Amino acid sequence: METSIFTDDSTTPSPSPSPPPPPPDKLQRMGSGTRVVTDPEPSTSSSSAAAAAAFPSSSARNKLPSSQYKGVVPQPNGRWGAQIYEKHQRVWLGTFNEETDAARAYDVAVQRFRGRDAVTNFKPLCDSVPDDPAAESELAFLSSRSKAEVVDMLRKHTYPDELAQSRRVNSSSHPLPRRFCGATGPREQLFEKAVTPSDVGKLNRLVIPKQHAEKYFPIQGGGGGSACKGVLLNFEDSGGKVWRFRYSYWNSSQSYVLTKGWSRFVKEKGLRAGDVVGFQRSKGGDKQLYIDFKARTVGGGGGFVGFGLSVAAQVRPVQVVRLFGVNIVNGSGGGGGGEGGKRLREMELMQGREWFKKQCIQSLR
DNA sequence: ATTTGTGTTGAT
DNA sequence: TCAACACAAATG
Numbered sequence: 001m002e003t004s005i006f007t008d009d010s011t012t013p014s015p016s017p018s019p020p021p022p023p024p025d026k027l028q029r030m031g032s033g034t035r036v037v038t039d040p041e042p043s044t045s046s047s048s049a050a051a052a053a054a055f056p057s058s059s060a061r062n063k064l065p066s067s068q069y070k071g072v073v074p075q076p077n078g079r080w081g082a083q084i085y086e087k088h089q090r091v092w093l094g095t096f097n098e099e100t101d102a103a104r105a106y107d108v109a110v111q112r113f114r115g116r117d118a119v120t121n122f123k124p125l126c127d128s129v130p131d132d133p134a135a136e137s138e139l140a141f142l143s144s145r146s147k148a149e150v151v152d153m154l155r156k157h158t159y160p161d162e163l164a165q166s167r168r169v170n171s172s173s174h175p176l177p178r179r180f181c182g183a184t185g186p187r188e189q190l191f192e193k194a195v196t197p198s199d200v201g202k203l204n205r206l207v208i209p210k211q212h213a214e215k216y217f218p219i220q221g222g223g224g225g226s227a228c229k230g231v232l233l234n235f236e237d238s239g240g241k242v243w244r245f246r247y248s249y250w251n252s253s254q255s256y257v258l259t260k261g262w263s264r265f266v267k268e269k270g271l272r273a274g275d276v277v278g279f280q281r282s283k284g285g286d287k288q289l290y291i292d293f294k295a296r297t298v299g300g301g302g303g304f305v306g307f308g309l310s311v312a313a314q315v316r317p318v319q320v321v322r323l324f325g326v327n328i329v330n331g332s333g334g335g336g337g338g339e340g341g342k343r344l345r346e347m348e349l350m351q352g353r354e355w356f357k358k359q360c361i362q363s364l365r
Numbered sequence: 366a367t368t369t370g371t372g373t374t375g376a377t
Numbered sequence: 378t379c380a381a382c383a384c385a386a387a388t389g
Contacts, residue, residue, distance in 0.1 A: 085378050092370055198389055
């Protein structure tokens with residue numbers, strides 16, 4: 001099952017008998033701090049990211065400034081990482097430019113992981129008196145998502161957008177049974193990867209994280225150091241179409257990659273940075289490989305964009321969603337092109353995304 | 366070349 | 378559980 005590092009309890013998350021909000025006191029700074037950070041001037045300072053870089057500091061080995069916030073750790077480049085612990089294991093929540101953003105990410109995670117009265121950096125979220133629609137909806141939103149999903153949103157910085165979209169849907173009277181991905185069948189999920197800009201760019205290749213490559217797609221002759229003849233692998237998509245990719249190891253970058261054939265997949269599916277490709281394998285003896293992807297929505301103005309393309313050919317129009325009867329824009333110009341070499345950081349901000357598991361084709365046909 | 370985020374360790 | 382530190386993996 002994916003990376004279920006979390007003992008997920010998604011649907012029944014709050015057995016938390018936790019009622020008594022104890023801490024009226026602001027327990028904000030604690031972190032094993034040890035370091036008071038020479039009084040962290042609130043705001044005013046310009047770019048925090050630049051701050052660290054600018055520090056000539058006195059000692060050769062720069063001690064990174066510890067954070068005053070719980071769950072927040074400094075990064076070598078001046079940015080901030082957020083993390084939370086679960087069962088003796090660290091769960092990384094992503095990196096942020098602002099220390100406070102990292103702290104907020106931790107707050108979201110800790111409330112999802114440990115319940116309403118968990119210790120937070122800022123607002124306990126349920127501090128909002130009795131009825132605060134905003135807080136309540138967010139609470140509901142959190143409960144409706146698995147820990148893994150929440151972590152994913154935080155890492156990709158899509159939490160705000162997903163929350164907003166959730167609220168939209170919610171308000172439009174919808175008993176929508178939430179995600180339903182019935183038994184997926186005889187397949188086992190191997191792993192997933194959110195494609196990077198370069199995975200869908202001109203390099204025409206998909207980097208398979210080493211960890212997964214060596215575990216699921218071992219290359220003949222040994223992976224790590226051997227040369228790279230490469231092999232051809234066939235993957236079937238949700239529409240039954242078979243895709244053949246060349247799979248090899250690149251010594252230059254010490255990476256496992258899918259090359260020949262990959263660009264076609266990107267183009268036909270209209271893959272964009274941030275979309276998630278998933279790899280499965282049938283449990284039967286045939287070990288047939290499968291590939292699918294989760295597109296992202298272009299929430300912006302609230303439109304819901306199907307995949308920007310073409311997939312129409314293979315889609316079984318199930319009784320799709322009838323909620324957004326409005327604009328079904330066709331954004332993604334696969335060719336749209338401009339990527340511009342701006343701040344990638346900002347590009348990474350993606351709006352909400354929907355996971356399009358194959359629709360339940362089973363029940364209908 | 367940079368940045369992320371994992372491995373590890375010592376402290377609480 | 379939690380964060381400091383070091384550094385391999387990932388990304389561009």
